[in-house]
Amino acid sequence: MELLSNLGDGLAFVLGVVPILTITLGVAMGIVAGATPGLSPSMGVALLVPFTYAMSPTLALILLVAIYIAANYGGSITAVTINAPGTPSSVVTAFDGYPLTKKGKPGMALGVSLVSSTVGGIIGTLILIFFSGPLARFALKFHPAEYFALAIFGLTTVASLGGKNWIKAFIAAMFGLLLNTIGIDPISGVSRFTFGISFLYDGFALIPALIGLFALSEIFKQLESGDFSSQQVESGKQEWPTAGAYWKLKNTIMRSSFMGTIIGIFPGAGATIAAFISYDVAKRVSKHPEEFGHGSMEGVAAAEGANSSSVGGALIPLLTLAIPGSASTAVLIGALMIHDLTPGPQLFISNPDIIYGLLASLLLANIILLALGFFGSRLWIKVTTIPKTVLFPLIFAVSIIGSFAVRNSFFDVAACLAFGVFGWILRRYNYPVAPIILGMVLGNIAETNFIRAIMMGGWTVFFTRPLSLGMLVVAAASFAVPLIQARKQSKIQENDK
């Protein structure tokens, strides 16, 4: 088979000394970029583009993709250790990862997140290598109506996220959606709710909101409780998952990896929706749904498997159609252009060495990630043993520099602080904050595609296209089922009284 021989050539190339060093360097830098709140994978990739001018095109791409993969994993480290998701997609990892740390088991969360990331990344890559052609043709058929249906499906995960507090969860999600409408309307070009503040023309940036709502509100909460003289975890004894524990998670990891790859293909939808939906599904099929949100290893595995495998999915439209599936891949297109390569189907014919070198390097990068992550985990777990009196001021410092770095703007720093205070107040009154992030991520996709679909096909288009109708029906069911279950349970409890 031509594909296998090409892939063999690619593997032979990446197993050289220089490519291995390049990948290792990329993975190491990616982990750091991902773990630093404020440096997203796309920024990590973008910031390094200028350094790759002097490299050969294959090596440059290999380096950038290694950073991209590793940064997606790196986000989970701070999510687990200090509840500060480094990337939007690792918000979901924090749901269970941070509770595990609070229980004194950060090693369990870090171990599961590393292994699920690696397995997810490899599955995503394999799907990319063997099925990119047909999947790309399928992706082209997505109409705005289907994007809208996907966004609605993503929103319905709030119903099960919220549990008993579902009204509050929905209020938070709706508020996130409303916040997302601030700025210049991408469809009509009219500026909305900006009150003449030019920083608001692009709306609130996601990263400062993320840092504020998660990291800062968590510190405020712990400060309020008055308990900050200790450290999070006793140093010395650390628990890591056993091989048996990983084996138990195999179904969750496999399922989330497939879902992550498929959702990753939707240009623009990406890692965050993949993580939310996969977490939701894992909770529904789990034998222990009650553990979700309180330190479930399945929850961590579902989130990380999905967000890492979405990298493979996002690369499908990029390599086969030259269409970026995420912000990071958009930067990769720029990098290809600088090296005088035009991404797209022609590239497979004109430069197969580059394409297959890249695909082979993806496999290797995941393996190197596993190795670096394994030793690294022993190092950054120490973060949890830093006394809180030292840790808290440092987290403030990290948050401030991180939110400034997003757009080099003070406005974002102030917004981060405001979101922190807001998140603290909400959490005092039992509102979950994650739905706000989900709303801010999905708002744009939902709105623009809703209007685009109507412009293109009228109001009925959502119900006349079978794929869109099917997704909306699934969404409606996934919205209704947890509410009905919750109602039944509360009735049973009342009867018991």
Added chain:
Amino acid sequence: MKQVLNDAKVKFTLRALGLVMLILAFLLLVPSAEAAFPEKPIKIVVYTGPGGLIDISARKFAGIAAKYTDVNFVVENKPGAGGIVALKKVIQAPANGYNLYACTKSNIAKFVQVGGNDYVDALSWVAMLMADPECIITNRQMPIHQWADVLENARQNPGEQNWVGPAAGGLDHVTALKIWDKYGIEAKWIPFKSGGKALAALLGEQGIAYVGNPRDALGNPDLFIAAVSSPQRLEAFPDVPTFTELGMTDLENEFMWRGFALKKGTPPEVIEWYDELFKKVSADQEWRDFWAKGGIDVAYVAEAEFYTLVSEDAKVFEYYLKKSDILPGDAVGFMAKMASGTTFSILAIILVCLWLSGSYMVHMSQYSAILGRVLVIGFFLIVSILFLLQSMNFPSSSAVGPAAVPRLWIFMLVPLNLLLLFKTFRNNEAVAETGPRVDIVLSFIGFLVIYLFAMQIFGYFLSTFAFIIAGLYYLGYRKWRNTFIIAGVWILFSYLIFYKTLYVPLPLGMLFENLF
């Protein structure tokens, strides 16, 4: 330990302080005598994130310019609001030539929408360095892909054709409007988040034509360039007909340009210095080769002519944006008047005051748990009302205008909150997760606010150093030696990683920036 700090600690503290003083003194004593321009690195302010075409242009320019001048060019990304954020950075700095604005024609569209001609006139348009013609791209797999067929189809189905492309009100949209206008046809503009996503829609046969750069069609054989708006055929695309050849003489020169501008009022000798440099860079072989590969024309248009071009562009944008209702019309009706201007601000202030005084009452009251919950609900309701009033102000030319979706969220937010309010009063249990030390939280918030203000004056490094030390002290950490090491290591880390390696332009503070 509380009473007396031992000798070693005192010594260390003194040493650390001494070191800081020394650095300060050194920085202050660096001579700042008058010298010819340029005497320090020049910032190129880029209005997008890293990786876009304008960013690549700026970085490439910096690289080539290094051949001709000793001064360093540093690229600073200030993304946001289609260039307004970067523009403000440039026009708020002194007009000394040290902030070079990397601009494109798309900026003009945004300037017109936000600030009219004021923004165009706030800059000296120093040089246009690149121009690439606009073109129409179609899908070769669709039966209608030749320009004549597209036109024919548009005439048969007026207003039914879907044209895809990037954001509404941008250059490509206005070019499409102009093409429709000149041919007297009607079609729909379906905007996508990026050109790439619009091309995906074109390949997915959801649209009939795409407006953009000829380079966008490279790499995918299904993409077909139907017509290009240039006086002659392009060297890189010899098979593509121009509009003139296709019988439309009014569309021979629609192009995207990229160039540089400085703040208005920059001294003429500085502009002369730039003129020299731009001339040399435009003539540079490496520079020309780099852009020729992508089919981008290297041009050089100097100040006077460039300004004429920009003001022409501004007029065209204004005309077409008004025509397509993107520039807001005059507000009508009582509600719209209510929602606009001062009335709105006063209303907003009153509501916020009410909410704040409510919060204070909660803090003081014995019913604080339930009142607090009610206040959070009240906050969401207030925001909903304010947003609803604002949305009365939006133009509503089509069935699903810009107000539709925000109102949809508001109409879901309000009943949910009312339902919650009802539930809160019905089962009156205290569910708030409150702790005993609200005072610590409030003082920390105060610290952070002071820290942010201090950063503007004393710069990031000094104020962060002080903040970390103060924070550790306030939380009861008393190991002085460690405190200084922690703060010092953080400063070093943020300097080396963020400031030096990642080029994050951390503020140095007004004190320093004005001194040097």
